[in-house]
Amino acid sequence: MSASDALFEPRKQRRALVARLFHAACVLITGGAVVVLGVLLYRVWHDGSELLSLEFLDRFPSQITPEKAGVKSALWGTVWLIGLTAAVAIPTGVGAAVYLQEYAPRNAFTRLIQLNIANLAGVPSIVYGLLGLAVFVRWLRFDRSVLSGSLTMSLLILPVVIIASREAIAAVPNSIREAAFALGATRWQTVRHHVLPAAAPGILTGVILSMARAMGETAPLIMIGALTYIRFVPGGTHEAAPGLAGWVGWFGEAIRDPFVVLPIQIFNWAEQAQPIFHKLAAAGIVVLLTVMLILNGAAVVLRAFWQRKQP
């Protein structure tokens, strides 16, 4: 018996009990979430599996023969939208984060910008739709095109990309920067070779989350007028002339095409009265979830590859 025993009251049983209770609560909550998700997936699969087939992916939607309808235009619309959004938002967002974190002077102006970005992340998506309608559709005359949609989506997810990237960059220990600078590195060499690789997993997580959001968003696209019954895919009605210039021309035409995306297509089907459309909606949801799964899977593989490549 040491003298300190009188001063400490370990209450080990109570502490162990609290620990066990907390553990149980965590398991319960996680389990509950998984069960709810499982039920939802089952319902969707149950309703949609009947119509799901490879042809479903390769048929255009149809009002007149819904049993022969498919998601081709919506699937390709989503692919184009996500591709263009990623091409615009990732470099801009990561670039802005690098600037704010590594280059910008720490003054009131920078703080104001940071505060604004945080606020923008909380602005309702419909507001971005209005902005897109005013700026891209009307003012810049991009019309109701996949380009307008992507730019609007880019604005929508940019704050999230910037914030997530900044967090990831800020988490890179300063000692690594000091090590690089002490070897006579420039700021760019330090950022390029050490800060960005170390922050890449965190940046990727933020990017994936925002891409998933962009894929599921409907409101801003309805606002800028992504149509519903479209019987072609972006670029599908143009011929690419041979050579790089021809391809670029085709691309320029394609991004000006009207488009529809999966969530809008699903929303439209779900609105119809006949039960067949509800089955189409369910099948569309399965397609959307699969695309998201593929995207997330790709991110996981990419991240693992990066981490293995690090040394």
Added chain:
Amino acid sequence: MKLTGLEVRPPMTRTADSVRTSFVVEPKPVPERTPSVISIDRLSVLYGTHVAVKEVSMEIAERRVTAIIGPSGCGKSTLLRSINRMNDFIAGIGFQGAIRFRGRDIRDPGYDPIDLRRSVGMVFQKPNPFPKSIYRNVAWGAAINGYRGDLTQLVEDALKKAALWEEVKDKLSQSALALSGGQQQRLCIARAIALQPEVLLMDEPCSALDPIATARIEDLIDKLKAQYTVVLVTHNMQQAGRVSDYTAFMYMGELIEMDATGRIFTNPQVRKTQDYITGRFG
């Protein structure tokens, strides 16, 4: 060379007097004079309004080891980091006075800090290898500075000089983070000397290390001074006594006394220095 009387003793028996007498028994010879590489001229460094370094002037002799000692918070790191302009990144820092490297003011607007840091390397208190392979850690600095020779050879030479080659030669492509703390610190030294700097600044390089790793790094510093000028910040009096040629004692931002190590430890001119090195305060 080694001051045997200074070897570590159990704390209970290491009274101030016993340490002190041990210096008297074996004084360290005064080193041969060499030209000054770095001259610090009435340098003051301020963090905002807080004066961390106050009108410090000192000359750093070429191919000698200069130790900077002093109680925690007296401005040793601030002074050291000013020499290769690592303090530039701190917001609100202010400088007065001058530091000259080979006669040239390092704060001269035309003097690119990148050139300075290439010639004045630094080893930090905590080992900070890049989360990359051992090879890349050593090769990177040379690569970004446009090294035109054989990188593989350079890496091998640097690791050999840092007394690490035997331990890592079979795992150069493995992550540096898998090394022990002492190995990581020697890797950081290898990384710094791969650039073939003229001066090596070391901020408590052994503070996170066990006595064996410490002894190795001390041996290494002893070898390095054949080629490099070393400035070493240390909290360890024995270490300062063992490896340095000159010792500077700082207190509350001021340079109290600087002299040949043998003289500082046996016959300090200022009372405060004596109190500090004999462990009466600090």
